[in-house]
Amino acid sequence: MSRILARPTPAAPASSRPPQRKPTSLRLKRVARAWQLYVLLIPSLVYIAVFKYWPMYGVQIAFRNYNPVDGFTGSPWVGLQHFIRFVNSYQFSQVVGNTLWIAVLGLLVAFPVPVVLALLVNQLQSERFKKFTQTVLYSPAFISTVVVVGIMFVLLSPRSGLVNNAIQLAGGQPIFFMGSPEWFRPVYVISDVWQNAGFSMIVYLAALSGIDPALHDAAKVDGASKFQRIRHIDLPGIMPVITVLFILAIGNLLNVGFEKALLMQTNLNLPTSEIIQTYVYHAGLQQAQFSYSAAIGLFNSVLNLVLLLTFNWVARRANQATLW
Amino acid sequence: MSLNTEPVAAPAPVEHPRPLPKRTMSFRDKWADSAFNIAAVTILTLSIIAVVYPLYFIVIASISDPSAVYEGKVWLFPSGITLEGYQRILADSRIWNGLGNTVIYTVLGTAISVTTILFGAYALSRKDMPGRKFLMLLFVITMFFDGGLITKYLVVRDLGMLDTVWAVVLPGAVGVWNLIIARSFFENTIPEELREAAQMDGANDFTFFFKMVLPLSKPLIMLMIMVHVVAHWNSFFDALIFLNDDTKYPLQLVLRNILIQSDVSSAGTTGGDIESYAAAQRIGELTKYAMIVVSSLPLMIALPFMQKHFTKGTMIGAVKS
Numbered sequence: 001m002s003r004i005l006a007r008p009t010p011a012a013p014a015s016s017r018p019p020q021r022k023p024t025s026l027r028l029k030r031v032a033r034a035w036q037l038y039v040l041l042i043p044s045l046v047y048i049a050v051f052k053y054w055p056m057y058g059v060q061i062a063f064r065n066y067n068p069v070d071g072f073t074g075s076p077w078v079g080l081q082h083f084i085r086f087v088n089s090y091q092f093s094q095v096v097g098n099t100l101w102i103a104v105l106g107l108l109v110a111f112p113v114p115v116v117l118a119l120l121v122n123q124l125q126s127e128r129f130k131k132f133t134q135t136v137l138y139s140p141a142f143i144s145t146v147v148v149v150g151i152m153f154v155l156l157s158p159r160s161g162l163v164n165n166a167i168q169l170a171g172g173q174p175i176f177f178m179g180s181p182e183w184f185r186p187v188y189v190i191s192d193v194w195q196n197a198g199f200s201m202i203v204y205l206a207a208l209s210g211i212d213p214a215l216h217d218a219a220k221v222d223g224a225s226k227f228q229r230i231r232h233i234d235l236p237g238i239m240p241v242i243t244v245l246f247i248l249a250i251g252n253l254l255n256v257g258f259e260k261a262l263l264m265q266t267n268l269n270l271p272t273s274e275i276i277q278t279y280v281y282h283a284g285l286q287q288a289q290f291s292y293s294a295a296i297g298l299f300n301s302v303l304n305l306v307l308l309l310t311f312n313w314v315a316r317r318a319n320q321a322t323l324w
Numbered sequence: 325m326s327l328n329t330e331p332v333a334a335p336a337p338v339e340h341p342r343p344l345p346k347r348t349m350s351f352r353d354k355w356a357d358s359a360f361n362i363a364a365v366t367i368l369t370l371s372i373i374a375v376v377y378p379l380y381f382i383v384i385a386s387i388s389d390p391s392a393v394y395e396g397k398v399w400l401f402p403s404g405i406t407l408e409g410y411q412r413i414l415a416d417s418r419i420w421n422g423l424g425n426t427v428i429y430t431v432l433g434t435a436i437s438v439t440t441i442l443f444g445a446y447a448l449s450r451k452d453m454p455g456r457k458f459l460m461l462l463f464v465i466t467m468f469f470d471g472g473l474i475t476k477y478l479v480v481r482d483l484g485m486l487d488t489v490w491a492v493v494l495p496g497a498v499g500v501w502n503l504i505i506a507r508s509f510f511e512n513t514i515p516e517e518l519r520e521a522a523q524m525d526g527a528n529d530f531t532f533f534f535k536m537v538l539p540l541s542k543p544l545i546m547l548m549i550m551v552h553v554v555a556h557w558n559s560f561f562d563a564l565i566f567l568n569d570d571t572k573y574p575l576q577l578v579l580r581n582i583l584i585q586s587d588v589s590s591a592g593t594t595g596g597d598i599e600s601y602a603a604a605q606r607i608g609e610l611t612k613y614a615m616i617v618v619s620s621l622p623l624m625i626a627l628p629f630m631q632k633h634f635t636k637g638t639m640i641g642a643v644k645s
Contacts, residue, residue: 031454036529037447041459044444047498048466054479055471061478072478117371120364129365135631136372140379142623144558146576147616150583154385154612155378159605162381165396194375202635226360251468259561263584277473284474285565297472305469 062295075291082295091279099275099300101185102261103253109189111249113197115242118204119230134205137198148195149263152187153178179268188264188273192257203245204238211237243315247322251308254300276300386410386613390606393613408607409614419615421571422578429563429574430556433493438548440498442541445506446533449514467500473565480566491566492574496559502551509544510537547633554623554630579619583612 057072062082064075086092117137124130140148155162156177164174177183215233224232258277265273274282276296284293316322385393389404397403413419447453448460470476476495485491514537522532538545560576567573573581586608 027454030452034450034453034529037450037453040443040529040533041447043440044463044498044503045459047440047494048463050483051476051479051495051497052466052470055475056466056469057471058475058478059471061475066478071482072475117368120368123361123364124368125361133368133372135628136375139624139627140375142554142558142627143620144560144576144579146558146560146580146583147620150579150612150616151378151382153584154382154609154616157609160390160394160609162378162385169396194378198375206635226357262561263580280473281565285477290474290478294472294474297474301469301472308468 059294059298061291062298064291066291066294078291082292083299085292086296086299091274094271095274095276095279098272099254099277101272102188102257102275105185105189106192106257107249107253110192110197111246113193114200115204115238117197118201118208118238119234121201122205122208122234123226123230134198134202138202139198140195141199143195145260145263148191149260152191152264156187176268178264179266181269181272184264184269184272188257188261192260200245204241207238207241208234243322247308247311247315250311251304253307254304382613382616386610386617388610390610393609394606406610409610410618412607412611413614413618418570418573418578418582419575419618422573422575425572426557426575429489429492430553432489433497433556434549434552436493437497437499437502437552438545441502441506441548442538442545444498445503446510446537448503449507449510451516463500463503477565486566487569487572489572492562493556495562495566496555502548506544506548509541513540543633543636547636550630550633557623575619579615583615 061072061075063077063079065078066072066075070076121130121133124133143151156164158164158174158176158179163177168174175183177187211234215237216229219229219233254276258275261273261275262278262281265278277300280293280297280300283289283296312322381398384400384402385398386409387405387407388398388402389406392398392403448456448463450456453459480486480491480495483490485494518536519532522536527535558576560574560580563572563574563577564580567577
């Protein structure tokens with residue numbers, strides 16, 4: 001549930017150090033006085049050193065031919081060979097294309113839904129209906145990905161599933177949803193909205209509750225309709241939150257939903273369901289091509305970082321809220 | 325200043341000194357507003373149905389005669405009530421074993437994560453700790469760039485953790501988001517004056533943290549515990565890549581193998597329609613419905629209790645520190 005979002009407090013650049021440097025002995029004294037705080041920090045530091053920075057250091061195997069005996073640094077250097085092999089492979093355009101499709105479709109469809117839901121829920125007059133709606137809509141977020149995909153398989157089953165029973169009742173032919181490449185994307189995105197829209201809505205509701213009611217009262221006096229107030233008060237009021245969440249969504253564009261895509265994969269829908277990260281999983285962990293798949297993973301991370309930096313820059317140019 | 329109430333309450337409604345002048349909305353605008361209300365309630369009601377109906381259907385299908393489900397006779401009410409699906413689950417040792425493993429991983433993993441996060445976040449919340457900004461940067465960087473799946477796997481393998489409980493509880497132990505949320509909670513709720521007063525009385529940082537800060541941070545601790553319990557209960561991927569021994573599989577991985585993999589393997593065999601095979605298939609489907617219910621039930625029951633804390637958690641995070 002790391003989706004609970006904070007507006008991150010970016011670590012400021014080094015420019016904010018005090019104007020005059022204190023003498024070294026004094027600074028050492030301050031460090032010594034805070035030793036207990038450093039002790040508290042040790043477990044977290046050890047954690048990121050071992051499970052974040054060590055793998056990051058190991059990414060160099062993307063430029064080597066990794067073998068377990070020589071390890072991360074001793075394996076022979078091969079430069080960009082793995083990247084070139086990936087770009088020239090027949091899977092390249094398919095895998096990258098599938099990833100972008102899922103990511104962009106997810107962003108266009110799944111991102112606006114919680115905003116709209118929050119604006120609507122916020123307008124409800126009855127507190128009880130408001131609470132009820134909120135609880136119901138966000139409950140699917142607590143169902144595991146495995147179970148959600150399991151639900152898809154049983155409900156969309158061509159033999160006995162609810163959806164196909166309904167289709168047959170209406171006189172249609174049953175559809176093998178989980179085995180058709182053309183159905184993978186719609187099913188993926190719709191189930192994503194079904195599961196997560198309610199939970200994402202909470203953040204926007206929290207932002208909406210921070211809008212000064214006096215603005216609404218003043219607008220009412222001026223004769224503004226509900227729709228106009230949403231358009232001119234609520235929406236601008238939560239715009240900073242929307243922008244920050246949007247940038248973060250962009251930054252995670254190529255990472256989200258990997259586990260779900262992996263679970264939804266069948267041999268039959270692979271032409272659309274194989275995305276960069278599932279490909280890394282198959283090539284790397286199932287076929288033990290460590291260096292090759294690490295190179296693909298690195299390609300993915302760098303692409304992600306570039307997207308994030310670009311959109312943050314765009315947002316800053318547009319004078320919107322930014323991450324830093 | 326109250327310390328143990330909600331750390332970040334929404335701004336109190338602004339009281340108007342004078343009653344507002346009468347609204348000056350025209351008839352047309354009032355009509356537009358009620359049309360809007362009707363549209364909003366309709367959309368939300370439809371959304372609620374869209375969320376609830378699939379879950380409701382699974383519950384009734386799990387206690388219905390599988391043939392009735394198969395023939396599409398079950399829509400709103402169960403038909404030909406049977407508990408065979410549940411009986412089969414109760415008799416399935418894989419499920420029980422998985423459940424036991426999940427409980428172990430959840431308890432151990434949550435304990436490790438919450439302790440590490442609370443300790444680290446408190447240190448990082450202290451503005452008088454030299455090097456704080458640099459240390460924070462070390463954490464933030466990992467949010468935007470990571471080494472990827474393969475190197476993570478190799479590190480865990482090199483540490484000799486494959487096929488052990490540590491591979492499930494350690495690699496994802498500290499989420500930087502959670503660390504930031506905890507840090508802003510401490511920054512916003514623990515006033516510096518309190519610490520100065522305690523120091524004046526001779527308390528060192530450890531005493532202050534354990535005796536004052538932690539007791540004042542119950543809402544945060546509850547939130548962190550719940551976030552991690554839910555995450556561990558629902559996770560399968562680390563177990564999938566780091567565990568080979570299927571007696572160590574957590575519940576979600578067992579579920580995945582039964583709910584999803586078994587369907588894949590039988591997906592191509594729609595044609596061969598021997599009667600007994602079909603019957604076995606239907607019982608299999610019934611068991612799947614029951615399995616979905618059983619595995620989701622604990623969190624769904626706990627949800628009303630957890631909701632308050634999760635909403636509060638969103639508030640903690642939403643406030644800029």
